[in-house]
Amino acid sequence: MMRYQLVSGQAQCVGEGCSPEVVAALGALWGKSAEKAGGVMNLLLSHMLDTAAVAEVVWDRFLAPSTKASWDEVAGGVGRGRGLFAWLCGVHDCGKATPAFQWQWAVGAAGVRAAGLAWPEAFVAKWARWWRHDRAGGFILARVLREAGWGAKKIGWVWPLVAGHHGTFAGECGPPEKARGQLEGGGLWAQVQTALVDEFSRALGFDGVTSVEPQGTLPSRAAQLHASGLVVMADWIASGPHFGGISDLAKVSMGGARERAGRAWDALGLHGGWGRLAEPDDAVFVDRFGDDPRLSQQMVLKAARDMPAPGLLVVEAPMGEGKTKAALAAAEVLAARFGADGVFVGMPTQATCDPMYGQVRRWLEGIDPDLAGQVALLHGKRRFNKEWQALTELGGMDPDAAFAGVDEYGMERGNDSFGMDEECCEEIGSGRRGPAQWFLGPKRGLLCPFVVGTIDQLLFAATRTKHVMLRMAGLVGKVVVLDEVHAADVYMSQFLKECLRWLGQARVPVVLLSATLAAGQRQALVEAYLSGAASREEYALDEPLRAEGYPCVTSAWCEPRENEPVATTRTGHALSWRADLPVTVEVMREPVATEQANEGGAGDELVAGLLAERLSEGGCALVIRNTVARAQSLLTALGERFPPDELRLLHARFSDGHRADATAECLNLLGPQPRERGHERPKKLIVVATQVAEQSFDVDADLLVTDLAPVDLLLQRIGRLHRHEGVERPARVSSPHVVVTGYDLQDGGSAEFPAAAEAIYSRYLLLRSLAVVLGAAPAAPGAAPAPTAAEAASAPGVLPAGPVGTWEIPGRVPELVGAVYDVPTALAGTVWEADEEKALSFWTRKQLSRADEAAGLLLTRRGEHERPTLAGLHDGAVGTRSGTQAEALVRDGEMGVEVVLVVGDEERWTTLNGRVLGPNGVVADEVLDDLLSGAVRLPAKFTAVAAELRPLPGWLQHPWLRYSRALVLDGERRTLLGGIPVSYDDRLGLVTGAGHPQTGR
Incomplete structure (x- = not known):
């Protein structure tokens, strides 16, 4: 040589x-x-x-x-x-x-x-x-x-x-x-x-x-x-x-x-995480969170300590039980035992990331005060998170570095795609106290030792896209915690299971959290992880995982020497920190609009009358609608009966700034211990919301009114009801009641649902969930009486039914979820039998189609999981996508295009809040945040026409705004988009079509 x-x-x-x-x-x-x-x-x-x-x-x-x-x-x-x-x-x-x-x-x-x-x-x-x-x-x-x-x-x-x-x-x-x-x-x-x-x-x-x-x-x-x-x-x-x-x-x-x-x-300024941790002792909970662990939390910690090898923990426990704290403490144990150097915490939405970000930082501060400043927040709206803003100390950064990519020669270059990467480091200055700027460049965010982000960040690591190895490199070597995993639909679940395969093979400790996980979903997630850990194409446990109690912790790992998969469950019948809450379930039928173009209004007066009666002595109610249009319509109707200061609206089509403010206000007013934050609990308040209030939204409602949804999501909504201890409640709402609406029953008992609800959730799941509800629900006083289970069925007693009128929460959660997801042909012998059979056939075909669509984008194709090398991994790859396209890659359906709302004409523009822009829309530094707070995501029906929108002329040279689409509204905050009226109202948010408001304010 x-x-x-x-x-x-x-x-x-x-x-x-x-x-x-x-x-x-x-x-x-x-x-x-x-x-x-x-x-x-x-x-x-x-x-x-x-x-x-x-x-x-x-x-x-x-x-x-x-x-x-x-x-x-x-x-x-x-x-x-x-x-x-x-x-x-x-x-x-x-x-x-x-x-x-x-x-x-x-x-x-x-x-x-x-x-x-x-x-x-x-x-x-x-x-x-x-x-x-x-x-x-x-x-x-x-x-x-x-x-x-x-x-x-x-x-x-x-x-x-x-x-x-x-x-x-x-x-x-x-x-x-x-x-x-x-x-x-x-x-x-x-x-x-x-x-x-x-x-x-x-x-x-x-x-x-x-x-x-x-x-x-x-x-x-x-x-x-x-x-x-x-x-x-x-x-x-x-x-x-x-x-x-x-x-x-x-x-x-x-x-x-x-x-x-x-x-x-x-x-x-690069560095790793906490290095090698010493395994924490039994006092870890008090040290980190200031509280003794509840019995269910002790069960999670014991499961983590008993695992002989890195593996998977599936934690199922009631809403408000403290699953997140248990998961973080378990992550510390797993990291110490198996040599992990950081953590990724994945949440279902951007909104749920923000409170989790603060919680993770406080937990890390208990381990080492220097670690709290090293947590990256990964989602597209992080610049509006006050804690992130304070941590990163704006200023001092080369603005062009925010969108730097790397060319074929490994050199930095500007992002030449229209639509910015969700992870771009848009505001990190060189004098920051936060994570190193380099980590926050495109595709690098997961490499930061400590990360809180949407679950999308993890799901991207399971896609056959360019530089996917950077995302996987950001997960391996950490403990991965995923909250609300039940929220992953069949499409997202394909990416979740694929990622669990890779994490299992990489011996990454994973903790999954849910309050309402179906048994079949639990089985699928465990088997996905074990198939990866055993390096097998498929792996099926010999017997179904049975959870005979609640809370429940499932452990899965591969034996270190034999490489043989093992899974076990441990449950507790009386481990919850508080007794079951007897929730009275009521129903209120309403005339149903069977076309999506006419969703709202039909049942608004019924709900308004119910709220007026129940809150006559005061109290705080949460109303959850399945669509923005229904929420906006209801708020308008409530405005005829209640003063504005007693009403709040929260949904995803407010501008970023307005939505952040509205969310913070609701949490301050109805969150835990409002007095400690300088707020008194209102004597009377009605919060109308969409699914944004469904999970990881720590508010306490005296009364819940909700559209019908699949039972697991319905139970999540019920988790906001009488959530906190020590709350003084008016007599009429002193016991927990949920009123389920958003459906109708025709002569003969056939069920009808709003068209949009069927499009979102499927007729099959709504029908089975309604059957479960009707089995326990009397009619709401003053409402048209709903049939009992016996009246709705030709063969009385065959509908799933519990104690009439009451659900013991959380004790009956597994039973109720199982009645919808795990019992085949539950409606046999009823008037709904033929309807269920037809709906099941359609739902099954749709599920298979969605799974097949996702399969074409997965990192590994069927039949290739046992390949020994990476050769050919990207054959047939989907390429590199950015912005909304990347988000849509792991979420089923169109996500809609994000635009920045401005007001004016070609002569003069202002932000949504009225601050004046310069010539051609040039934005002064002190106006930038106000302008970007006017960003909003359009409904999916506008995707094609919105793609033609462009930045204002003065934005083209701006490092951030040159990637933003401007939607210009007139002086009344109106415009036409694809021939459809679109407007923005501070009270209602973005309004489209027939719901166009009469005033701009």
Whole structure:
């Protein structure tokens, strides 16, 4: 094997078979052009060493103990993983030692030609774009490793890490057939390529390429994907402005690269999480949260302590039971036991992320005060979170850095797509106390050691999209906590199960939380994790997981030695911190609009009359409607009976600023201990809301009125009822009552639901849920009487029924959920039997269709889960999507386009709140937040026409606003969009179509 080294400051060849031509070539091959390396060309060997040096710092200061241990096993012994990891990261750009790459920069190409490396210019120029340097690297490295004597299986998992380092993994990486022999070069080129990899290996301390070969276990495919993300991370850092060019081979050294890497890491402010934790003792709950753990929380902690290997915990417990605190304490136990270095907490919506963000920060502060400032909040509206704003201390940032991506050469570039990435670091200044700015660039957010974000962030890691390895790298090495997992529909569940497969294979501890999880859903999630942990295409437990009590904790893991899946449940019948709440269930039929265009209004007077009667002595009511239109219509009707200060409206079509204010006000007025926050509980208040109040919305209502929804979601809504202890309630609402409306029964007992409700939830689930409700519900006083179960059915008693008129909550939650989701043909023998059969057939076809649609986007296709390497992972990939498209990728249906509302005309514009914009809409810094607070998401029906909206002229050069679509309203806050009236009202929010308000205010 040839060898090259520096002798007396000069690059000389000292190995057998050495040639001056190869030395000259190594001194000419460029990795970064002068324009992209601070004015001086950076030699290819220099960049490879820079990347390896960054990887060493990543190992020392960033990687979780569990990750280091796994790579020690791969390399063949304790302490050997670090060198292998650095080598894998640094060798990534060996494919630049080809004509296909070197011809692209004229100045550098001339130097390479002068060193004796030639190519047919016209031919290479024609074909080079078909063979980028990432794939070229995989091809060349595979040859070099074969010649060095590496085993085929080891070569098989290594070359894809190089071939995929620009975001996608192909099935093969050779040059096009018609260009074979020209793009990779021949003769001297092959010698130089071998010498480059060999010299790079020796600079890292190996005795050439042969000695790099790992001698331990083969890494799992999940470990390979994790490593691939870390290769990208190291490459991007080493391609940044802290690494200037080195054009003299005599000045290239690993020692110099290490100095540069250390300075860059410190300048970027990067670091890992909590390192290796000591396992907390029984006092952890008091230390972290100031309370003794409830019995159900103790059960969760015991389950975490009893797991012999990293695995899955599924925690099912009532609303308000303290599942989140139990999960965070369990995460601390799991991290200490299995070497995790951080946590990801995923929530169902942006709105539920915000309160969780504060809770996670306070928990981390109890572990180490410095950790609280390192929590990233990942969702598109984080700039309106007051805690995030205070933490990140606005200002001081290069505005263009917010949308920087990385080009084919690993260099930063602006985002040229219309629609910004949800994770862009839009407001982090260099003087911040928050997470390092680098972590908050596009696609990097999950790499931050501590993250609170929407579940979408995790689901993206299960998609066959570009740079998915960065997302997976941000999850492996952490403990993953997901709240409200029951909220994932069949479409989202495909991505959730796929991600659980990968996390199971990567041995990532996962904690799933739910109050209303169906047994079938629990079984599917556990089996998905275990199939990954066992590296099997499919895995089914021998018997169904049975939860004989509530709360319930299910544990699942693979036995460390036998790699055999294990799952077990533990339950408690009397572990809840408070006794069951006897909730009286009432029903109130209403005339139903069977067309979506005419949703609201029909039952508004019935609800208004009911509220007037029940709140005659005062009290606080929560009314949940299934659509924005029904909520807006009801609020208008209530305005005829109640003064404005007794009414609040909350839904997703308020502007960001108005919605944030309305949410905060509701939490302040009806949240726990309002007096401690300087607020008195109102004597009378009605909050009309949509599904935004369904979960993770910690308010206490004296009375609940709700549209019919699937029973698990209905129970979530009931969780807002009499939620807090010590609340003084007027006599008429002193006991908990829920009134279910949003349906009708025709002569003969046939059921009708609003068209929009059927579109959202399906007729099948609504029909079965109504049957459960009617089995326990008397008619509301003053309302048209609803039939009992016996009256609605031709065969009395066959509808699911409990104690008439009362649900014991939470004790009966599993039973009620199971009655809808786990009992086949529950309505047999009733007047609804034929309706159920037809609805079930349609629902089943729809579920299968939605699952199949998601399957085409999953990271791994059916039949490929047992593949040993990443080769071909991206075959048939959907490409890179951003903004609303990316969100729609993991959520079924159109998400709608987000616009920024402005008022005025071409002569003069103002923000929604009336602040004046400059000429052409130019936005002064002090007006920016006010302008962006006017952002709102349009209904999906406007997606096509809204795509034609563009920024105002004065926004085009702004680093943030140039990606925003402006919807200009006239002086009355009205416009036409696709021929449909659209307006904005401070009281109602965005109003479309027939519901157009008469005034702009």
